[in-house]
Amino acid sequence: MSKAIVLTGITTTGTPHLGNYVGAIRPAIAVSKDANVMPFYFLADYHALIKCHEPAKVRQSSLEIAATWLALGLDTDNAVFYRQSDVPEIMELSWMLTCVAAKGLMNRAHAYKAAVAENEDGGEKDPDKGITMGLFSYPILMAADILMFKANKIPVGKDQIQHIEMARDIAGRFNHIYGEHFALPEAVVAEHGAVLSGLDGRKMSKSYNNTIPLFEPEKKLRKLINKIKTNSLEPGEPKDTEGCTLFSIYQAFANPEEVAHIRQRYAEGIGWGEMKQVLFEHINEHVAPARERYEALMASPAHIEQQLQEGAAKARAITVPFIKELRAAVGIAPIA
Numbered sequence: 001m002s003k004a005i006v007l008t009g010i011t012t013t014g015t016p017h018l019g020n021y022v023g024a025i026r027p028a029i030a031v032s033k034d035a036n037v038m039p040f041y042f043l044a045d046y047h048a049l050i051k052c053h054e055p056a057k058v059r060q061s062s063l064e065i066a067a068t069w070l071a072l073g074l075d076t077d078n079a080v081f082y083r084q085s086d087v088p089e090i091m092e093l094s095w096m097l098t099c100v101a102a103k104g105l106m107n108r109a110h111a112y113k114a115a116v117a118e119n120e121d122g123g124e125k126d127p128d129k130g131i132t133m134g135l136f137s138y139p140i141l142m143a144a145d146i147l148m149f150k151a152n153k154i155p156v157g158k159d160q161i162q163h164i165e166m167a168r169d170i171a172g173r174f175n176h177i178y179g180e181h182f183a184l185p186e187a188v189v190a191e192h193g194a195v196l197s198g199l200d201g202r203k204m205s206k207s208y209n210n211t212i213p214l215f216e217p218e219k220k221l222r223k224l225i226n227k228i229k230t231n232s233l234e235p236g237e238p239k240d241t242e243g244c245t246l247f248s249i250y251q252a253f254a255n256p257e258e259v260a261h262i263r264q265r266y267a268e269g270i271g272w273g274e275m276k277q278v279l280f281e282h283i284n285e286h287v288a289p290a291r292e293r294y295e296a297l298m299a300s301p302a303h304i305e306q307q308l309q310e311g312a313a314k315a316r317a318i319t320v321p322f323i324k325e326l327r328a329a330v331g332i333a334p335i336a
């Protein structure tokens with residue numbers, strides 16, 4: 001039986017936070033331990049340019065994300081761990097896909113529609129104001145990431161499901177025109193409410209600036225957890241776990257018995273101050289060993305770079321021959 005190909009990427013525009021960890025990194029690392037799986041994990045640095053025009057930030061984020069995955073115990077013998085920009089065939093494929101992807105399909109992308117809606121709500125005359133072609137074509141580059149490796153399963157957060165469906169659509173269109181070159185990918189969404197709430201109760205996201213960095217030093221972690229928004233119920237008053245940010249974060253890091261216990265404490269009226277303390281201790285204990293490895297890795301970037309170069313070589317052993325096949329399929333080939 002051939003191995004299932006699992007692939008996922010993280011855009012290099014920020015510091016990995018608890019939401020990234022729960023929604024994407026943790027399930028990806030768990031899957032990487034499955035001998036029936038061939039995992040491809042990468043730093044989506046060309047995706048970063050869509051949202052971020054600060055070179056130092058893109059670079060720093062690449063370092064932090066790579067260190068994070070390695071610190072969390074990614075097995076780079078089994079997994080192919082690389083940087084998107086080190087595999088130029090992906091960009092080439094992105095153009096081939098751009099030439100078969102329907103513009104109407106891109107018009108329906110949530111990220112693009114949200115940007116247009118924001119302009120319209122703000123009374124802008126031009127609904128596309130400030131929207132780059134990078135943002136508009138974002139799902140096509142993502143499709144190229146996935147289709148390049150004939151990936152079957154894509155572990156992502158809920159917000160990315162539409163992009164995987166678009167990749168399927170584009171793959172089908174290409175296959176229809178040029179023959180069966182691509183496998184059709186499927187999204188795999190983590191359980192435990194894969195979308196984590198942030199400090200203000202909205203989805204934890206770098207764009208909302210409400211994140212808790214995964215490897216925040218202990219003191220700062222405590223401070224951030226203390227900042228999480230709660231309602232004004234007093235200690236002793238029974239509290240609802242539903243819609244409670246503290247509870248939802250706790251739940252993402254706890255086993256069913258621990259969750260049942262905390263549910264009970266809510267019913268009994270645990271105070272918010274105490275619950276914050278419980279949450280801090282729980283998360284801190286969970287991340288402490290990996291945080292130590294992270295700090296050591298951040299101090300030796302050359303070691304990280306070496307790992308990425310080895311990953312790129314493994315990736316290109318696949319992409320170089322495949323892009324040759326695809327070029328021939330579309331009619332880009334030597335004439336003699």
Ligand code: TRP
Pocket residue numbers: 007008009010011044047141142145146154155156160
């Ligand atoms: N768009 C994804 C995100 O923002 C990152 C990403 C880029 C990705 N290419 C991918 C995820 C391919 C899965 C597969 O989270």
